[in-house]
Amino acid sequence: MLTLYVKDGCPFCAKVLAVGRELGIAFDERNIADPSVAAELVARGGKRQVPYLVDAARDTEMYESDDIARYLREHYAERVV
Numbered sequence: 001m002l003t004l005y006v007k008d009g010c011p012f013c014a015k016v017l018a019v020g021r022e023l024g025i026a027f028d029e030r031n032i033a034d035p036s037v038a039a040e041l042v043a044r045g046g047k048r049q050v051p052y053l054v055d056a057a058r059d060t061e062m063y064e065s066d067d068i069a070r071y072l073r074e075h076y077a078e079r080v081v
């Protein structure tokens with residue numbers, strides 16, 4: 001399960017969501033408009049910044065849209081054999 005913390009109107013979030021669509025990834029989206037979700041994000045990552053990815057399967061969490069996009073392409077791109 002891939003969880004993505006997002007916020008409405010965030011271009012960096014939109015960029016990551018577009019990569020997700022391209023790769024066929026269905027994120028569990030958590031919107032920090034909800035104060036309890038924002039608090040959860042800060043508790044997890046240490047600061048209020050979106051996008052923030054949680055990949056529980058790989059025990060990996062990260063900020064920064066470019067890093068997230070790179071990570072998704074590296075680990076979740078469909079591979080044609």
Ligand SMILES: N[C@@H](CCC(=O)N[C@@H](CS)C(=O)NCC(=O)O)C(=O)O
Pocket residue numbers: 007009010011012013048049050051063064065066
């Ligand atoms: N360099 C970061 C920039 C992320 C960023 O600036 N996010 C803004 C929203 S667009 C943010 O989290 N602001 C704090 C807030 O809205 O509370 C990235 O590429 O992910």
